[in-house]
Amino acid sequence: MTDISFKIADAPQKPPKAKRKPLLKLLFGDLLSAFLTVLAVLIIVGLIPAFNWAVLDAHWVGGPAACQGGGACWTFIGAKARLILFGLYPPSEQWRATIVIVLIVAMVLVSLSPRLWNARLLLVWAVAIAAMLVLMGGGVLGLDYVPTSKWGGLPVTLLLATLSLGLAFPLAVLLALGRRGKLPVARAISIFVIELVRGLPLVGLLFVAAILLPLLLPPEWTVDKLGRTLAALTIFAAAYLAEVIRGGLQGLDDGQIEAAEALGIPYWKMIWHIVLPQAIQNVIPPLTNTAIVMIKNTSLVLIVGVFDMLSAARSASTDPAWPAPSTEAYLFVAAIYFIICFSISIYSRHLEWGVAARTHG
Amino acid sequence: MQIALLGGLVLFVWWLAGNTHENLTERGIRTGFDYLWRPARFPISESILRYDASDSFFWAYVVGLANTLWLSFLSILFATLLGLVVGLSRRSAHPLLSRFAGTYVTVLRNVPLIVQLLFWYAIATSLFPVPREALNPLPGVFLSIRGVYAPALTLGPGASMLLIVAAILLVIAIVAGFKLSAGKRLSVKAASVGLSVCLWVAVVVGLSGMLGHPVGLEAPALKGLNFRGGMVLSPEFASIITGLTIYTSAFIGEIIRGGIDAVEKGQWEGGRALGLSERHIMFRIILPQALRIIVPPMTSQYLSTVKNTTLAVAVGYPELGLVVNTVINQTGQAIESILIMLAVFLSISLSVSAFMNWYNARVALVVR
Numbered sequence: 001m002t003d004i005s006f007k008i009a010d011a012p013q014k015p016p017k018a019k020r021k022p023l024l025k026l027l028f029g030d031l032l033s034a035f036l037t038v039l040a041v042l043i044i045v046g047l048i049p050a051f052n053w054a055v056l057d058a059h060w061v062g063g064p065a066a067c068q069g070g071g072a073c074w075t076f077i078g079a080k081a082r083l084i085l086f087g088l089y090p091p092s093e094q095w096r097a098t099i100v101i102v103l104i105v106a107m108v109l110v111s112l113s114p115r116l117w118n119a120r121l122l123l124v125w126a127v128a129i130a131a132m133l134v135l136m137g138g139g140v141l142g143l144d145y146v147p148t149s150k151w152g153g154l155p156v157t158l159l160l161a162t163l164s165l166g167l168a169f170p171l172a173v174l175l176a177l178g179r180r181g182k183l184p185v186a187r188a189i190s191i192f193v194i195e196l197v198r199g200l201p202l203v204g205l206l207f208v209a210a211i212l213l214p215l216l217l218p219p220e221w222t223v224d225k226l227g228r229t230l231a232a233l234t235i236f237a238a239a240y241l242a243e244v245i246r247g248g249l250q251g252l253d254d255g256q257i258e259a260a261e262a263l264g265i266p267y268w269k270m271i272w273h274i275v276l277p278q279a280i281q282n283v284i285p286p287l288t289n290t291a292i293v294m295i296k297n298t299s300l301v302l303i304v305g306v307f308d309m310l311s312a313a314r315s316a317s318t319d320p321a322w323p324a325p326s327t328e329a330y331l332f333v334a335a336i337y338f339i340i341c342f343s344i345s346i347y348s349r350h351l352e353w354g355v356a357a358r359t360h361g
Numbered sequence: 362m363q364i365a366l367l368g369g370l371v372l373f374v375w376w377l378a379g380n381t382h383e384n385l386t387e388r389g390i391r392t393g394f395d396y397l398w399r400p401a402r403f404p405i406s407e408s409i410l411r412y413d414a415s416d417s418f419f420w421a422y423v424v425g426l427a428n429t430l431w432l433s434f435l436s437i438l439f440a441t442l443l444g445l446v447v448g449l450s451r452r453s454a455h456p457l458l459s460r461f462a463g464t465y466v467t468v469l470r471n472v473p474l475i476v477q478l479l480f481w482y483a484i485a486t487s488l489f490p491v492p493r494e495a496l497n498p499l500p501g502v503f504l505s506i507r508g509v510y511a512p513a514l515t516l517g518p519g520a521s522m523l524l525i526v527a528a529i530l531l532v533i534a535i536v537a538g539f540k541l542s543a544g545k546r547l548s549v550k551a552a553s554v555g556l557s558v559c560l561w562v563a564v565v566v567g568l569s570g571m572l573g574h575p576v577g578l579e580a581p582a583l584k585g586l587n588f589r590g591g592m593v594l595s596p597e598f599a600s601i602i603t604g605l606t607i608y609t610s611a612f613i614g615e616i617i618r619g620g621i622d623a624v625e626k627g628q629w630e631g632g633r634a635l636g637l638s639e640r641h642i643m644f645r646i647i648l649p650q651a652l653r654i655i656v657p658p659m660t661s662q663y664l665s666t667v668k669n670t671t672l673a674v675a676v677g678y679p680e681l682g683l684v685v686n687t688v689i690n691q692t693g694q695a696i697e698s699i700l701i702m703l704a705v706f707l708s709i710s711l712s713v714s715a716f717m718n719w720y721n722a723r724v725a726l727v728v729r
Binding site for chain 2: 033039040043196207211330342345
């Protein structure tokens with residue numbers, strides 16, 4: 001019974017490595033190789049001015065006055081790091097935003113090990129997220145109230161990413177089950193929602209949420225800007241996650257469900273204990289891909305005017321005291337996104353090895 | 362169960378519709394599509410179709426859509442070419458090249474597209490020099506803070522005739538090149554097609570000279586504070602096309618590499634056993650088979666590129682999303698505008714997937 005189809009275990013076959021050749025022959029063995037070598041060297045030479053700009057000619061110390069001349073102005077990042085990382089959050093309350101960042105990072109680090117994945121971890125996450133929202137918003141426990149319009153920077157980016165993924169996941173499971181299920185009405189609704197959302201660009205969906213939500217809801221309900229963007233990100237993530245999970249459900253052997261039905265296990269118990277664990281295990285790589293995409297997508301909220309890290313960087317670089325350092329600001333933001341997304345992809349590779357080792361070991 | 366679900370859905374939609382109606386009457390917004398024919402009275406900064414502010418809202422949408430399609434077409438085209446280079450470089454045995462391509466892919470895939478777009482836009486609008494000191498990387502091409510200037514075709518009297526003749530001659534030249542080298546090796550084929558195209562260029566230039574140069578190249582020239590003549594790409598267009606192409610090429614490179622890796626290794630071994638060179642195996646045996654694996658993910662990549670063009674709003678290039686947003690701000694006709702945008706993107710999605718499915722069926726492996 002061990003031959004349940006674990007699709008990801010069959011890693012794509014790599015073509016065999018060509019016989020090792022000496023480096024010189026590899027670089028200049030024939031006409032094309034020599035041409036490619038020259039081309040690569042030319043590209044590297046072409047990058048020298050960029051390197052000069054970023055390192056050799058760059059200004060590392062001093063104020064705005066020091067940043068005259070050609071190089072990059074890294075002192076700007078030092079001076080504006082607070083604004084980029086925390087946005088308009090009141091400086092006296094900044095420790096709260098810092099704790100939120102630390103809390104999210106700690107929770108993610110704790111959740112890294114597959115051994116800890118159980119219902120209790122979910123509960124801890126729920127508590128942690130509630131704590132973060134209380135910390136950011138305040139208004140209780142003697143904390144000053146900070147309206148969401150003052151939230152900004154990295155905590156907003158991280159909160160949007162975790163909350164949208166967290167809220168989207170159960171929704172995605174329902175949509176995927178609905179699409180694979182036997183009830184025609186549920187199937188029709190799921191297909192309609194998934195295809196509609198996937199057919200729209202996220203920018204369009206953000207506009208829809210920003211403009212249509214206030215129209216669709218009763219006048220006395222007010223959803224602030226952050227809530228509206230969160231709604232858009234959640235439904236977007238749910239549609240894409242649903243397709244990934246559907247792939248996992250399709251990869252599941254029918255015999256598993258038939259056996260569960262034969263044993264008389266109730267539907268939701270079967271889903272929770274038999275179907276989902278196997279289905280999700282099968283789709284870890286695309287799940288992490290979707291997570292990376294969603295983290296990158298949080299940057300789009302800039303378009304509807306939410307003050308995330310990218311918008312904070314953009315407004316920081318409009319300070320007239322500094323000589324137009326927007327390139328440096330964007331590079332800084334890009335570096336933060338890169339660190340987050342690249343770590344996730346490394347982690348996903350690590351998880352894949354784990355699954356492969358357990359199923360083939 | 363079914364009935365409860367359906368009933369709940371109907372109630373929910375009815376509730377939403379009721380709220381919307383109440384909100385709309387409260388704000389005094391009219392609904393309906395008749396606003397489409399009123400003059401739009403807002404400018405669109407650049408477009409490939411002719412537009413001015415007295416045109417109707419409908420035409421404004423069409424202009425935005427044309428910009429979206431133009432942008433998508435160009436970035437898909439460039440990204441596919443660049444992506445092929447990136448994908449092959451990652452698979453190549455050349456150490457410098459494969460490392461370089463690997464870094465390129467890793468960095469570009471892990472940074473949000475909008476950050477990259479704003480980065481290119483910042484470079485185009487703040488690091489580029491003023492027109493007087495414009496960079497001149499290729500003859501006739503100038504990079505300056507006002508945009509990218511390149512030589513443009515100028516059409517004089519009789520140009521259309523010459524262009525038609527030139528097009529016919531080009532087809533003849535290429536077909537003749539293939540016919541002459543039929544059954545020969547690939548390199549001979551390429552060389553003979555290249556030769557006939559060279560011949561074509563000579564003939565066309567000669568014809569043009571005989572007719573008194575109806576078709577010419579006009580290079581941009583510095584006059585006063587800015588360049589005159591030639592073709593200009595605005596900083597907005599230049600940065601969005603650069604950003605989209607480079608970002609998408611990293612993904613396409615990975616798709617192509619994945620396709621190559623997924624071809625069974627026996628195919629390589631078979632090729633080696635026959636004594637073919639690595640390069641020959643790649644282009645004659647592996648790539649054609651990889652194409653079957655590549656097509657489906659490529660379709661979704663193309664579709665998401667089309668959707669990604671809406672990010673151009675961040676730098677202010679007037680594609681459909683920006684036009685829709687402007688219209689909503691001007692008229693308050695949010696529901697209609699969003700319905701139009703939805704319809705447009707859904708039909709683009711559906712037609713691209715229909716085309717790619719057809720192509721997929723054509724290249725698919727026929728079993729039995």
